[in-house]
Amino acid sequence: MTTAAPAGRTLAHPARDEIRLEAVLHALADPMRLRVVRELAGCGGELSCSQIELPVTKSTTTHHFRVLRESGVLRQSYRGTAKLNGLRRDDLDALFPGLLQRILDAADRQSDRLGEAGGGAARR
Amino acid sequence: MTTAAPAGRTLAHPARDEIRLEAVLHALADPMRLRVVRELAGCGGELSCSQIELPVTKSTTTHHFRVLRESGVLRQSYRGTAKLNGLRRDDLDALFPGLLQRILDAADRQSDRLGEAGGGAARR
Secondary structure, eight states, rough: OOOOOOTTTOOOOOGGOOOOOHHHHHHSSSSSHHHHHHHHHHSSEEEEOOOOOOSSSHHHHHHHHOOOOOOOEEEEEETTTTTEEEEOOOHHHHHHHHHHHHHHHHHHHHHHTOOOOTTTTOOO | OOOOTTTTOOOOOOOOOOOOHHHHHHHHTHHHHHHHHHHHHHHHOOEEEEGGGGGGHHHHHHHHHHHHHHTTTTTEEEEETTTEEEHHHHHHHHHHTTTTHHHHHHHHHHHHHTTTTOOOOOOO
Protein backbone atom coordinates (compact mmCIF):
# COMPACT_ATOMS: atom_id res chain seq x y z
CA MET A 1 0.00 0.00 0.00
CA THR A 2 1.41 3.34 -0.97
CA THR A 3 1.47 6.40 1.22
CA ALA A 4 1.07 9.78 -0.40
CA ALA A 5 4.27 11.80 -0.24
CA PRO A 6 4.07 14.93 1.89
CA ALA A 7 4.07 18.19 -0.05
CA GLY A 8 7.57 19.20 -1.11
CA ARG A 9 8.81 15.64 -1.31
CA THR A 10 7.95 15.11 -4.95
CA LEU A 11 10.99 14.16 -7.02
CA ALA A 12 11.51 15.58 -10.50
CA HIS A 13 11.41 13.06 -13.35
CA PRO A 14 11.62 13.69 -17.08
CA ALA A 15 8.45 12.84 -18.98
CA ARG A 16 8.85 10.00 -21.46
CA ASP A 17 9.31 12.34 -24.41
CA GLU A 18 11.96 14.31 -22.54
CA ILE A 19 14.22 11.28 -22.13
CA ARG A 20 17.31 11.45 -24.33
CA LEU A 21 19.49 8.59 -25.50
CA GLU A 22 22.71 10.43 -24.68
CA ALA A 23 21.60 10.98 -21.08
CA VAL A 24 20.58 7.32 -20.71
CA LEU A 25 23.95 6.15 -22.04
CA HIS A 26 25.74 8.60 -19.75
CA ALA A 27 23.78 7.31 -16.77
CA LEU A 28 24.66 3.71 -17.62
CA ALA A 29 28.33 4.46 -18.36
CA ASP A 30 29.26 4.52 -14.69
CA PRO A 31 30.07 1.17 -13.02
CA MET A 32 28.11 1.98 -9.85
CA ARG A 33 25.06 3.19 -11.73
CA LEU A 34 25.18 0.22 -14.06
CA ARG A 35 25.29 -1.99 -10.98
CA VAL A 36 22.16 -0.31 -9.58
CA VAL A 37 20.32 -0.87 -12.85
CA ARG A 38 21.37 -4.51 -12.96
CA GLU A 39 20.14 -5.05 -9.41
CA LEU A 40 16.81 -3.45 -10.20
CA ALA A 41 16.48 -5.51 -13.37
CA GLY A 42 17.37 -8.63 -11.41
CA CYS A 43 14.77 -8.03 -8.72
CA GLY A 44 12.07 -7.19 -11.26
CA GLY A 45 10.45 -4.62 -9.01
CA GLU A 46 11.31 -1.78 -6.69
CA LEU A 47 14.14 -1.58 -4.18
CA SER A 48 14.89 1.05 -1.59
CA CYS A 49 18.24 2.81 -1.82
CA SER A 50 19.37 1.04 1.35
CA GLN A 51 18.70 -2.35 -0.27
CA ILE A 52 21.22 -1.57 -2.99
CA GLU A 53 24.60 -1.59 -1.34
CA LEU A 54 27.33 0.33 -3.16
CA PRO A 55 30.97 0.59 -2.03
CA VAL A 56 30.83 4.39 -2.06
CA THR A 57 29.76 7.09 0.39
CA LYS A 58 26.13 7.89 1.03
CA SER A 59 26.39 11.25 -0.75
CA THR A 60 27.94 9.59 -3.82
CA THR A 61 25.19 6.99 -3.75
CA THR A 62 22.59 9.77 -3.65
CA HIS A 63 24.30 11.44 -6.60
CA HIS A 64 24.22 8.23 -8.65
CA PHE A 65 20.52 7.73 -7.96
CA ARG A 66 19.82 11.31 -8.96
CA VAL A 67 21.66 10.90 -12.29
CA LEU A 68 19.67 7.74 -12.95
CA ARG A 69 16.40 9.49 -12.09
CA GLU A 70 17.10 12.67 -14.04
CA SER A 71 18.12 10.72 -17.13
CA GLY A 72 14.84 8.80 -17.04
CA VAL A 73 16.38 5.41 -16.29
CA LEU A 74 14.60 4.93 -12.99
CA ARG A 75 11.66 6.29 -11.08
CA GLN A 76 12.02 7.20 -7.43
CA SER A 77 9.09 7.54 -5.08
CA TYR A 78 8.67 7.89 -1.38
CA ARG A 79 6.89 5.21 0.55
CA GLY A 80 6.77 6.39 4.12
CA THR A 81 10.36 7.32 4.90
CA ALA A 82 11.91 5.01 2.30
CA LYS A 83 12.83 6.10 -1.21
CA LEU A 84 11.95 3.34 -3.63
CA ASN A 85 13.56 2.85 -7.01
CA GLY A 86 12.17 1.11 -10.06
CA LEU A 87 13.42 0.89 -13.63
CA ARG A 88 11.39 2.80 -16.23
CA ARG A 89 11.42 -0.19 -18.54
CA ASP A 90 8.16 0.68 -20.29
CA ASP A 91 9.32 4.19 -21.12
CA LEU A 92 12.79 3.10 -22.23
CA ASP A 93 11.44 0.23 -24.31
CA ALA A 94 8.90 2.52 -25.99
CA LEU A 95 11.59 5.02 -26.92
CA PHE A 96 14.51 2.68 -27.61
CA PRO A 97 13.20 -0.84 -28.21
CA GLY A 98 15.46 -3.51 -26.80
CA LEU A 99 18.24 -1.14 -25.82
CA LEU A 100 18.08 -1.58 -22.05
CA GLN A 101 18.00 -5.36 -22.32
CA ARG A 102 20.93 -5.37 -24.73
CA ILE A 103 22.96 -3.27 -22.31
CA LEU A 104 22.02 -5.58 -19.42
CA ASP A 105 23.04 -8.58 -21.53
CA ALA A 106 26.34 -6.89 -22.38
CA ALA A 107 26.96 -6.21 -18.69
CA ASP A 108 26.25 -9.86 -17.84
CA ARG A 109 28.62 -11.06 -20.53
CA GLN A 110 31.34 -8.73 -19.36
CA SER A 111 30.93 -9.83 -15.74
CA ASP A 112 31.15 -13.47 -16.79
CA ARG A 113 34.20 -12.76 -18.89
CA LEU A 114 35.97 -10.84 -16.14
CA GLY A 115 34.89 -13.23 -13.42
CA GLU A 116 32.97 -10.61 -11.50
CA ALA A 117 29.77 -11.08 -9.54
CA GLY A 118 26.71 -10.06 -11.50
CA GLY A 119 24.11 -7.59 -10.36
CA GLY A 120 21.92 -10.30 -8.85
CA ALA A 121 24.75 -11.99 -6.96
CA ALA A 122 25.78 -8.69 -5.40
CA ARG A 123 22.31 -8.03 -4.00
CA ARG A 124 21.87 -8.36 -0.27
CA MET B 1 46.61 0.85 -50.84
CA THR B 2 47.86 1.50 -47.34
CA THR B 3 51.05 3.28 -46.50
CA ALA B 4 52.99 2.20 -43.47
CA ALA B 5 52.93 4.80 -40.71
CA PRO B 6 56.29 6.36 -39.90
CA ALA B 7 57.79 5.32 -36.59
CA GLY B 8 56.27 7.24 -33.69
CA ARG B 9 52.94 7.74 -35.40
CA THR B 10 51.32 4.58 -34.10
CA LEU B 11 48.12 5.29 -32.18
CA ALA B 12 47.28 3.39 -28.99
CA HIS B 13 44.21 1.17 -29.15
CA PRO B 14 42.84 -1.20 -26.53
CA ALA B 15 43.00 -4.86 -27.49
CA ARG B 16 39.60 -6.50 -27.85
CA ASP B 17 39.71 -8.00 -24.36
CA GLU B 18 40.62 -4.63 -22.85
CA ILE B 19 37.43 -2.98 -24.13
CA ARG B 20 34.96 -2.23 -21.34
CA LEU B 21 31.22 -1.70 -21.66
CA GLU B 22 31.28 1.34 -19.38
CA ALA B 23 33.89 3.05 -21.55
CA VAL B 24 31.95 2.27 -24.73
CA LEU B 25 28.75 3.70 -23.24
CA HIS B 26 30.65 6.77 -22.03
CA ALA B 27 32.10 7.29 -25.50
CA LEU B 28 28.65 7.06 -27.09
CA ALA B 29 26.95 9.26 -24.47
CA ASP B 30 28.20 12.45 -26.08
CA PRO B 31 26.12 13.92 -28.95
CA MET B 32 29.17 14.74 -31.08
CA ARG B 33 30.75 11.34 -30.57
CA LEU B 34 27.47 9.58 -31.26
CA ARG B 35 27.25 11.60 -34.46
CA VAL B 36 30.71 10.44 -35.53
CA VAL B 37 29.75 6.82 -34.92
CA ARG B 38 26.52 7.21 -36.87
CA GLU B 39 28.40 8.71 -39.80
CA LEU B 40 30.93 5.89 -39.79
CA ALA B 41 28.15 3.31 -39.56
CA GLY B 42 26.32 5.04 -42.39
CA CYS B 43 29.34 5.04 -44.70
CA GLY B 44 30.18 1.42 -43.94
CA GLY B 45 33.91 2.01 -44.18
CA GLU B 46 36.59 4.46 -43.16
CA LEU B 47 36.42 8.23 -43.14
CA SER B 48 39.12 10.77 -42.44
CA CYS B 49 38.57 13.19 -39.57
CA SER B 50 38.16 16.03 -42.07
CA GLN B 51 35.32 14.17 -43.80
CA ILE B 52 33.33 14.19 -40.55
CA GLU B 53 32.34 17.78 -39.94
CA LEU B 54 31.47 18.64 -36.35
CA PRO B 55 30.29 22.06 -35.13
CA VAL B 56 33.10 22.24 -32.57
CA THR B 57 36.73 23.37 -32.58
CA LYS B 58 39.46 21.25 -34.08
CA SER B 59 40.94 20.49 -30.65
CA THR B 60 37.54 19.37 -29.35
CA THR B 61 37.11 17.21 -32.43
CA THR B 62 40.50 15.63 -31.79
CA HIS B 63 39.47 14.98 -28.18
CA HIS B 64 36.27 13.26 -29.26
CA PHE B 65 38.12 11.01 -31.69
CA ARG B 66 40.62 10.11 -28.98
CA VAL B 67 37.85 9.13 -26.56
CA LEU B 68 36.28 6.97 -29.25
CA ARG B 69 39.62 5.34 -30.03
CA GLU B 70 40.68 4.78 -26.43
CA SER B 71 37.32 3.22 -25.56
CA GLY B 72 37.66 0.76 -28.43
CA VAL B 73 34.76 2.10 -30.47
CA LEU B 74 36.85 3.05 -33.47
CA ARG B 75 40.22 2.35 -34.97
CA GLN B 76 42.39 5.17 -36.25
CA SER B 77 45.20 4.71 -38.68
CA TYR B 78 47.39 6.96 -40.73
CA ARG B 79 47.26 6.79 -44.49
CA GLY B 80 49.80 9.25 -45.75
CA THR B 81 48.99 12.45 -43.90
CA ALA B 82 45.33 11.60 -43.30
CA LYS B 83 44.03 9.94 -40.15
CA LEU B 84 41.37 7.43 -41.09
CA ASN B 85 38.63 6.23 -38.76
CA GLY B 86 36.69 3.01 -38.88
CA LEU B 87 34.25 1.43 -36.42
CA ARG B 88 35.50 -1.66 -34.57
CA ARG B 89 32.24 -3.46 -35.30
CA ASP B 90 33.76 -6.94 -35.21
CA ASP B 91 35.31 -6.38 -31.81
CA LEU B 92 32.23 -4.75 -30.33
CA ASP B 93 29.89 -7.39 -31.74
CA ALA B 94 32.09 -10.17 -30.39
CA LEU B 95 32.08 -8.67 -26.91
CA PHE B 96 28.56 -7.23 -26.79
CA PRO B 97 26.42 -8.88 -29.48
CA GLY B 98 23.99 -6.50 -31.09
CA LEU B 99 24.70 -3.62 -28.72
CA LEU B 100 26.19 -1.19 -31.22
CA GLN B 101 23.36 -1.74 -33.71
CA ARG B 102 20.76 -1.27 -30.99
CA ILE B 103 22.32 2.03 -30.00
CA LEU B 104 22.47 3.14 -33.65
CA ASP B 105 18.79 2.18 -34.06
CA ALA B 106 17.92 4.12 -30.90
CA ALA B 107 19.78 7.17 -32.23
CA ASP B 108 17.92 6.95 -35.54
CA ARG B 109 14.57 6.69 -33.77
CA GLN B 110 15.38 9.67 -31.58
CA SER B 111 16.46 11.77 -34.56
CA ASP B 112 13.24 10.91 -36.38
CA ARG B 113 11.22 11.74 -33.29
CA LEU B 114 12.94 15.06 -32.72
CA GLY B 115 13.05 15.95 -36.40
CA GLU B 116 16.84 16.08 -36.55
CA ALA B 117 19.04 15.10 -39.43
CA GLY B 118 20.44 11.61 -39.01
CA GLY B 119 24.09 10.70 -39.14
CA GLY B 120 23.96 9.94 -42.82
CA ALA B 121 22.14 13.13 -43.76
CA ALA B 122 24.68 15.23 -41.91
CA ARG B 123 27.61 13.75 -43.82
CA ARG B 124 29.26 15.95 -46.42
